[in-house]
Every structure is written in C-alpha cells, then in structure tokens.
Amino acid sequence: MQGKVATARAVVIGLGATGCALLPLVSALDLSCIHLVDGDTVEAGNLVRQRLFAPDDVGKLKVLAACARIAPLAPGIAWTTIPHFIDAANIAMVLRDADLVADCTDDLAARAVIERTCRSMNIPLVTGAVHGHQVQVITCQGPDHSRRRSGFFQGRASEGQQSCDMQRVPAAVTTLTASLMAMRIADLLVGGDGLAGVMDLVDAEHGRWMRIMGPDAGEFMDTPIRPSQHA
Numbered sequence: 001m002q003g004k005v006a007t008a009r010a011v012v013i014g015l016g017a018t019g020c021a022l023l024p025l026v027s028a029l030d031l032s033c034i035h036l037v038d039g040d041t042v043e044a045g046n047l048v049r050q051r052l053f054a055p056d057d058v059g060k061l062k063v064l065a066a067c068a069r070i071a072p073l074a075p076g077i078a079w080t081t082i083p084h085f086i087d088a089a090n091i092a093m094v095l096r097d098a099d100l101v102a103d104c105t106d107d108l109a110a111r112a113v114i115e116r117t118c119r120s121m122n123i124p125l126v127t128g129a130v131h132g133h134q135v136q137v138i139t140c141q142g143p144d145h146s147r148r149r150s151g152f153f154q155g156r157a158s159e160g161q162q163s164c165d166m167q168r169v170p171a172a173v174t175t176l177t178a179s180l181m182a183m184r185i186a187d188l189l190v191g192g193d194g195l196a197g198v199m200d201l202v203d204a205e206h207g208r209w210m211r212i213m214g215p216d217a218g219e220f221m222d223t224p225i226r227p228s229q230h231a
Contacts, residue, residue: 008031009031009034009035009100010033010034010035010099010102011035011037011098011102012037012104013038013102013103013110014038014105014110015040015052015066016038016040016105016106017050018104018129018177018178018181019102019178020051020052020174021052021171021175022102022104022128022178023052023066024070025179025181026185028074029185029189031077033077033079035094036079036080036081037082037086038061038062038063042058042062043058049169049171049174061083063081063083064081067081086110086113087113091114095123099123099124100124100189101114101126102185103125103126103127104128104178106128106129111127118140119140124196125140125141126139126181128177128180128181130174130177133169133170133173133203133206134201135177135201135203136200136201137200139184139193139196139197141188141193141194172204173204176202180202197213198211198213199211200212
C-alpha cells in the first residue's frame with residue numbers, strides 16, 4: 001500500500017452493526033474513495049446496534065442511508081454505493097479497482113467468497129466478525145495471500161455460527177470489532193502489514209484476548225506479537 005495513500009480506494013462490504021461502527025473511523029483516514037456494498041434495508045429492530053442510522057431511515061437501502069449520513073462528515077472522500085449483496089457472480093466487478101477491502105458481512109459463506117477473490121486479485125483484506133460477545137479480526141494481504149492455498153474460512157458453517165442472534169450482540173462489541181479493523185486498515189495505508197496472517201480473538205464478556213498465527217504458522221499465542229518479530 002505504500003505510495004498509494006493519497007489515492008487509495010477502499011471497499012466496505014456489509015453495513016450492519018460492525019460496518020456502521022467502522023465507517024466513521026475509516027472516513028477519518030486518508031482515502032480518496034470508499035465504495036459501500038450492501039443489498040439490505042434498514043430495520044427498526046436493528047437501530048440499537050446500527051448507530052449510523054436513525055428512525056427515519058427505516059425501509060431505506062443501507063448503502064444510501066449510510067452514505068447520506070457519513071458523506072457530509074468526510075467531503076474529501078468520493079463515496080459510491082452498490083446496493084447488492086456480494087456473491088461469486090458480482091464480486092470481481094465490485095472489487096475491480098479496490099486497493100483494500102473491509103469485510104463486515106459476518107456471514108461465513110460471503111466471507112469465504114470475499115477472501116478467495118481478494119487473494120486471487122492480490123487485494124489486502126481486513127475482515128471482522130462477531131458471535132455473541134466474541135470478536136474475530138483477520139488481515140490477509142501481500143505475501144500472505146500468495147503463501148496460502150486455502151483461506152481461514154473453510155468448510156461449512158456450524159449450527160452455532162448460523163444461529164447467532166445479532167439482536168443480542170451489544171453495540172460495544174461490534175464497535176470494538178470496528179476499532180480493531182480500523183487500526184489494521186490505517187497500518188496498511190501507511191505501508192505496514194496490518195498484522196497480515198494474524199487472527200485476533202477477543203472474548204469481551206470475560207476480558208480475554210488471543211492472537212493466533214495463520215494456518216501456515218501452526219501456532220498460537222496469548223501475548224500480542226507482530227509477525228515480523230516471530231519470523
């Protein structure tokens with residue numbers, strides 16, 4: 001990413017609770033363009049977690065409502081909206097001019113498609129998800145893409161993953177997820193590795209944090225260590 005800071009283009013996929021929390025953070029970064037991708041509409045029952053939206057946004061497309069809220073706060077960024085869900089048929093076109101991708105979909109099947117496509121296109125990817133009070137954040141980029149033949153997101157989703165009730169997830173948990181993602185994105189924009197190949201797992205309910213190296217490393221740790229220090 002080094003040398004691209006002034007013209008970097010980001011794609012944010014998924015404007016649920018994590019996406020809503022992430023947008024104000026990435027809008028403060030030195031990005032030239034942000035594409036917002038989501039095919040869903042705002043629902044009244046989600047307003048308590050999706051704090052970017054207001055009651056009068058209910059029924060509107062999330063990408064349009066989010067853009068209307070956030071664009072005036074970051075007039076130096078070109079905002080575009082893509083009112084579609086990501087799938088294997090459209091993702092390559094959506095990501096065709098992206099310099100980095102932020103995946104906030106929290107859907108295992110979508111995450112697998114996004115990671116696989118970013119890997120094939122060599123686009124840095126920061127992905128975040130929640131399950132109850134648990135947070136998962138991963139970065140894939142550069143050598144990490146080419147080194148791994150398979151991604152983090154393998155196989156079928158478990159029943160527990162599919163049945164997570166997002167209405168029981170506190171806004172503080174999705175905000176924490178967005179904050180961890182934003183720090184990785186900021187590092188990528190200044191030429192860092194964004195902790196590529198490293199998964200952060202946070203149990204917000206019990207105050208536990210584990211950092212796991214990627215599949216190639218074959219190890220884990222509970223003390224934050226940058227990959228370069230553990231080569």
